[in-house]
Amino acid sequence: MYKKICLSLPLFLCSQLSLADWIDDSAQNVESYTIKLRQHIHQHPELGNMEFKTSELVQKELKSYGIEVRKGYAKTGVIGILKGGQAGPVMALRADMDALPIEEKTGLSFASKAKAVYQGKETSVMHGCGHDAHTAMLLGAAKALAANKDKIAGTVVFVFQPAEEGGADVDNFTQGSQIGSRKMIADGALNNPKPEVIFGMHVMAGMPSGHIFYKDGAILNSADHLRIQVNGKQVHGSMPWLGRDPIYASSQMISNMQSLVSRRADLTKGMGVISIGSIQGGTTGNVIPEQVNMVGTIRSNNEDVRKGILNELPKLIEHNAQANDATAKVEIAPYAPVTVNDKTLTKLMQPALAKINGQEKLHVLDNNASASEDFAYYGQLMPSLFIFIGATPADQDMAKAAPNHNPMFIVDDATLKTGVKSHMKFVMEYPKAAAQVQNAWNQK
The missing domain is CATH 3.40.630.10 (Zn peptidases)
Structure with missing residues (x-):
C-alpha cells in the first residue's frame, strides 16, 4: 500500500512512511x-x-x-x-x-x-x-x-x-x-x-x-524496606512501672517517624511516605512483652528526600527508645531508587x-x-x-x-x-x- 502512496511524495517523506509501515x-x-x-x-x-x-x-x-x-x-x-x-x-x-x-x-x-x-x-x-x-x-x-x-x-x-x-x-x-x-x-x-x-x-x-x-x-517512587526491633522489660500488665513497655515505645516511634516527612523533609523537592505494615508483640492482654517487631516501607519520588529519611530515621528511633529506657535495632534495606x-x-x-x-x-x-x-x-x-x-x-x-x-x-x-x-x-x-x-x- 505505502509503495503506491510514495509515488506522489518527496523521497524523505516516503522513507518515513516506509519506516512506519514496516513496523506496523x-x-x-x-x-x-x-x-x-x-x-x-x-x-x-x-x-x-x-x-x-x-x-x-x-x-x-x-x-x-x-x-x-x-x-x-x-x-x-x-x-x-x-x-x-x-x-x-x-x-x-x-x-x-x-x-x-x-x-x-x-x-x-x-x-x-x-x-x-x-x-x-x-x-x-x-x-x-x-x-x-x-x-x-x-x-x-x-x-x-x-x-x-x-x-x-x-x-x-x-x-x-x-x-x-x-x-x-x-x-x-x-x-x-x-x-x-x-x-x-x-x-x-x-x-x-x-x-x-x-x-x-x-x-x-x-x-x-x-x-x-x-x-x-x-x-516511579523509590522503595526501601524497614525493620525495627524494640526491646523492653517484660512485666505484668497491672504493674508497668516495674518493666519497660516496648509497645508504648513503639507507638511513639510510629507517630514520631512521620515528622521526618512533615517537619524534616524539603517537600518542595518531592514527597515521602513511611508506613509500618506489620507489628508483632505480646501474647496476651495482661502481660507487657519484652519485645516488639515492626516491618515497614519507605517511599519517595525524590532522592534527596529519600536520603534524608534514610539518614535520620535510625537516630530518631534509637533516641525514642532511650527516652523510654528501652533499646531499638533499626535495619533498612534498599529495594530501588x-x-x-x-x-x-x-x-x-x-x-x-x-x-x-x-x-x-x-x-x-x-x-x-x-x-x-x-x-x-x-x-x-x-x-x-x-x-x-x-x-x-x-x-x-x-x-x-x-x-x-x-x-x-x-x-x-x-x-x-x-x-x-x-x-x-x-x-x-x-x-x-x-x-x-x-x-x-x-x-x-
Missing part, C-alpha cells in the same frame, strides 16, 4: 504469535529467582530468530544480542519474567493453576503484574527486529530479567542485592556489548489498551511514542506512580526511558478494572501489539537522537 506490518505479523506466547507463560508462571522454564523458553525463542543468546546472569537471566545491518549505538530493551505468590481468580481459559514454594511455604502462583506480557512483548519485538535487522542502525541488547518482585528462595531484606536488576548488573549482563541507553515498559490496569502514558523525570526518565531522551523520543498509536493515545502523566521498580538501577548507569501501557480494554470502566497484584488482574490481548511496536520504535528512532542524548548525559 511487522507488529501485526507477530501479534498472534505474541499472544500465544503470553498465554503460555501466563499459564505456567514461576516465582522470582525460580524462572527456569521461562528462561529456557526465552533462550529457545531467541535462538530460533537467529539472535545470539547469553545466560548465567542473576541465576535465570537471559541476554540476547542482535547486530543491525548498519553502524550505530548499542541499545537495551528490558523485560521482567517473574510472577507473584497469588491465587488467580480470573477464570481465563489459560488461568494459572500452578503452585510453588515461596519463602519455605507452598503457595499458588500467578502473573498478577503483567510480567508475562512484558516477556512476550519483548520476544515479539525481538522476532520482528531480527527479521529486519538490515534496517537497524546499531546493536540491540534484549534484557530478560528475573526477580523484579523479589526472590522466592532468598531473604529479600538481607539479600536484595543478589537478585533482579542489581544482580544482572553485578554479573556483567550489560558489559559486552555495553548499552548506552535502556528502555522499559509496564502494563497497567485502569489504563485503556492502545494508550501510552509517560513523563520525564521521576516516573527513584525511577527517573532522562529528560533529554524523553523529549526526543516523544514523537516516536506519538506515532505508535496516534497522538490522541499518548498521555503525559501529571504525577509519578507510587509503586517502585528495580529498573531504576539501570537508569543510574545510562539514560533510560520507562513507559506505561494500558492493559484494560478501552470499552470497559477503567475505575472498575482489577488492579495489578490482584487475583482478578487481566491484560487485554490488544495491549501486546502496542508493546511490540513501542520496543521497535525505540530501536529505530533512538540512533537519530543518540548524540544529543549522550551529550546531555555526559554534562550531568
Whole structure:
C-alpha cells in the first residue's frame, strides 16, 4: 500500500512512511504469535529467582530468530544480542519474567493453576503484574527486529530479567542485592556489548489498551524496606512501672517517624511516605512483652528526600527508645531508587511514542506512580526511558478494572501489539537522537 502512496511524495517523506509501515506490518505479523506466547507463560508462571522454564523458553525463542543468546546472569537471566545491518549505538530493551505468590481468580481459559514454594511455604502462583506480557512483548519485538535487522542502525541488547518482585528462595531484606536488576548488573549482563541507553515498559490496569502514558523525570517512587526491633522489660500488665513497655515505645516511634516527612523533609523537592505494615508483640492482654517487631516501607519520588529519611530515621528511633529506657535495632534495606526518565531522551523520543498509536493515545502523566521498580538501577548507569501501557480494554470502566497484584488482574490481548511496536520504535528512532542524548548525559 505505502509503495503506491510514495509515488506522489518527496523521497524523505516516503522513507518515513516506509519506516512506519514496516513496523506496523511487522507488529501485526507477530501479534498472534505474541499472544500465544503470553498465554503460555501466563499459564505456567514461576516465582522470582525460580524462572527456569521461562528462561529456557526465552533462550529457545531467541535462538530460533537467529539472535545470539547469553545466560548465567542473576541465576535465570537471559541476554540476547542482535547486530543491525548498519553502524550505530548499542541499545537495551528490558523485560521482567517473574510472577507473584497469588491465587488467580480470573477464570481465563489459560488461568494459572500452578503452585510453588515461596519463602519455605507452598503457595499458588500467578502473573498478577503483567510480567508475562512484558516477556512476550519483548520476544515479539525481538522476532520482528531480527527479521529486519538490515534496517537497524546499531546493536540491540534484549534484557530478560528475573526477580523484579523479589526472590522466592532468598531473604529479600538481607539479600536484595543478589537478585533482579542489581544482580544482572553485578554479573556483567550489560558489559559486552555495553548499552548506552535502556528502555522499559509496564502494563497497567485502569489504563485503556492502545494508550501510552509517560513523563520525564521521576516516573516511579523509590522503595526501601524497614525493620525495627524494640526491646523492653517484660512485666505484668497491672504493674508497668516495674518493666519497660516496648509497645508504648513503639507507638511513639510510629507517630514520631512521620515528622521526618512533615517537619524534616524539603517537600518542595518531592514527597515521602513511611508506613509500618506489620507489628508483632505480646501474647496476651495482661502481660507487657519484652519485645516488639515492626516491618515497614519507605517511599519517595525524590532522592534527596529519600536520603534524608534514610539518614535520620535510625537516630530518631534509637533516641525514642532511650527516652523510654528501652533499646531499638533499626535495619533498612534498599529495594530501588527513584525511577527517573532522562529528560533529554524523553523529549526526543516523544514523537516516536506519538506515532505508535496516534497522538490522541499518548498521555503525559501529571504525577509519578507510587509503586517502585528495580529498573531504576539501570537508569543510574545510562539514560533510560520507562513507559506505561494500558492493559484494560478501552470499552470497559477503567475505575472498575482489577488492579495489578490482584487475583482478578487481566491484560487485554490488544495491549501486546502496542508493546511490540513501542520496543521497535525505540530501536529505530533512538540512533537519530543518540548524540544529543549522550551529550546531555555526559554534562550531568
